[in-house]
Amino acid sequence: MKIALAAGGTGGHMFPAQALAEEARSRGWQVMLLTDARGDRYTKDFPHDEKVLLKAASPSASGILAKISAAMTLLGGIGTAKKALKRFGADAVIGFGGYPSAPSMLAAQQSGIATGIHEQNAVLGRANRLAAGKAGFIAHGFPKLDRAPKGAMRLRETGNPVRRAVIEAASEPFDKPMAGGPLHLLIFGGSQGASLFARIFPEAIGKLPSALKDRLRITHQVAEDGIDAARQTYEAAGIDPRSVELAPFFTDLPERIASSHLIVARSGASSVAELSVIGRPSLLVPLKIAMDDHQRMNATVLTDVGAAELILEDDLSVDNAAKTLEAVLSDTTRLTSMADAAKGRMAEGAAAALADLTQDLTAGKLG
Known part of the structure; x- marks a missing residue:
């Protein structure tokens, strides 16, 4: 199986993505990482077969010129991501939030590729909200997830994936x-x-x-x-x-x-x-x-x-x-x-649970 992981440029998004990448590799899957230049700082130990750096800008930028610039950057990122996902042959794209993940998730959904979301925080982030409506699942790290869309059947508490070093x-x-x-x-x-x-x-x-x-x-x-x-x-x-x-x-x-x-x-x-x-x-x-x-x-x-x-x-x-x-x-x-x-206040085994969800998603078992 080939999966693409889309994550924003901070450790809070990149580390859980890395944990899933490690689990994916242990299952013999191929991994593509889609992030931005900031996220690239965290890729030294990130297992991947291919890496694509996208230009990204915050959709929350203030001012009309900044919003126009952000929109143009987003459209450019979607185009780059579409080409990369097609070349890689991704079976699924899993988004971990942060605004650099938005173009990859939207590109996948526009291309008919299965998508899933993992939200690390107790509140669904804005980038994840953009892709939530068409996502096959919305996995969450905390017991309760605020700002989640309707469709509770798609919600899955997995805990937050942590790196093997943790x-x-x-x-x-x-x-x-x-x-x-x-x-x-x-x-x-x-x-x-x-x-x-x-x-x-x-x-x-x-x-x-x-x-x-x-x-x-x-x-x-x-x-x-x-x-x-x-x-x-x-x-x-x-x-x-x-x-x-x-x-x-x-x-x-x-x-x-x-x-x-x-x-x-x-x-x-x-x-x-x-x-x-x-x-x-x-x-x-x-x-x-x-x-x-x-x-x-x-x-x-x-x-x-x-x-x-x-x-x-x-x-x-x-x-x-x-x-x-x-x-x-x-x-x-x-x-x-x-x-x-x-000790143990959050669900453990999150990386394996998220990998299982991804496998079910590609097999059409999530309804």
Whole structure:
């Protein structure tokens, strides 16, 4: 079988697509990836037989000229995708959202190729809504999916596909912190949180009691141009430089999540899914400008069961962050219970379930 995967240019869309690609390859299928230049940054370990980079623009662009430009880009992308899908001989196209996925999904539907959708977030994204009406299935990662169209028979809860590195990291048990022992803190905000987190959390950590601060082993994802400032803030706060690792990107993030006692992160779908699969405590700061406030809704899967603390972006301050960090990190029993609560909060085996749906779709078994 030949399947094409259409995914937008962020890790939140690309990582679940990669998980399905890995599952597809294990079944002997051929895989085409359709993404944009931003998505190409995530393809180093993405298994594929062919890759097509499309030009894409946000359909939500403001201003008449921007909207016209976006429409022309979309039409060009549809044309490129049609040619690529015909050449590849795709049996199905599965879309993972993000506006670069829209031209591929529309091209497939216009060409009579079977399509399916996977929505990672708790709210159906705008690009996925464009293709939802003609999609053979709408798979979703969270137990509830807001903004889904009518036709519940096509809805399938699969969970969010996670990369094999995440599944491997999940086998590592939570390292219960010892009284007075080291505490491993991981901070990552992605492309839309790195600068904010770099401004807030180093200073917040500096306000922690010395006895707690001295126990910390910090791994912090910081944008390249903010590393020097973050390092200076940590040093000014009295943090031993040997206890802090700063980098703009970590290729082994699943392993780092597994070895941490607390993770500070956004509540994007992939982050929430990985925290659930691996089972680790977290402090979540939903992205304020996320479409339809989906990150806040994503977070409830963990916050509702006591697996995570939540600070809304409007409430995020140095003092508030310091207060929350102190309350969680100083209670080792609570850290352990949060880890237990996080484990398995979302459906697992999503990649295999999505591959099964894809196979049924091409066989005409979904009605």
